[in-house]
């Protein structure tokens with residue numbers, strides 16, 4: 001890698017595209033064009049275009065990052081197929097398969113399919129990526145740099161894993177934020193003032209995440225460390241860990257999200 005990133009074309013600069021762009025900026029943006037009809041910047045160091053037709057004729061991106069909603073793909077991808085000769089396409093769209101994308105971009109186009117998550121906004125994201133056959137070592141290295149700029153990255157050799165990955169780590173932050181919401185609500189139900197309930201819930205979730213990140217112990221052990229024999233946590237966990245409670249709910253939720261990712265494939 002050179003000091004700055006090579007020319008990039010970012011299609012869609014919403015929550016995830018914007019978070020990734022911020023990570024790339026820290027790595028040193030080269031010539032970077034964003035195409036998004038609605039995004040509100042500013043996006044320092046990058047050029048925001050409202051329409052792909054405005055992309056300068058000579059612009060030659062090394063990577064085209066596809067960060068629109070999956071439903072936009074049929075309208076968006078063919079416009080950028082002309083870059084397929086030289087660029088690697090890095091898609092973060094849920095569900096959309098390599099075969100689907102190559103159908104719009106051209107057979108044999110270099111496609112990396114990836115699934116990041118929103119902690120990318122604070123460089124604490126987790127991304128899982130799959131490189132289709134035909135992606136060169138240099139293109140995979142570039143994708144690794146781009147996706148790794150927002151946190152951890154793991155590569156898989158089986159594309160189908162991206163569907164459960166989407167359910168677990170892609171959507172995972174939403175489940176954790178739901179926990180914070182529900183803790184806050186339950187605190188208020190127990191008579192705790194609303195502002196204190198909010199602080200407690202946020203700090204408890206964030207602090208637990210930080211402890212988990214810093215610790216080498218299993219999550220189960222960290223849970224046991226809180227659970228004094230015959231104490232209060234034990235009573236709460238007896239409710240949450242009933243077979244029909246969280247164990248069942250989490251399994252069904254992940255299965256439902258995985259199934260939805262598969263539905264979005266085509």
Ligand SMILES: NC(=O)C1=CN([C@@H]2O[C@H](COP(=O)(O)OP(=O)(O)OC[C@H]3O[C@@H](n4cnc5c(N)ncnc54)[C@H](OP(=O)(O)O)[C@@H]3O)[C@@H](O)[C@H]2O)C=CC1
Pocket residue numbers: 011012013014015016017035036037038039067068069070072075076092093094115116117118170171
């Ligand atoms: N949010 C998340 O946690 C994650 C999302 N993803 C994936 O990332 C992708 C983007 O999600 P997210 O960032 O949440 O969505 P956003 O809606 O925040 O971002 C998508 C952006 O693309 C814009 N857009 C719409 N049409 C076009 C177009 N034709 N050309 C260029 N840009 C367009 C949207 O504008 P407007 O909103 O006005 O339509 C929006 O600014 C999705 O495919 C999703 O599956 C992956 C991992 C996690």
Ligand SMILES: O=C(O)[C@@H]1CCC=N1
Pocket residue numbers: 094166170171
């Ligand atoms: O909900 C979604 O479809 C996207 C993918 C993972 C997180 N958000």
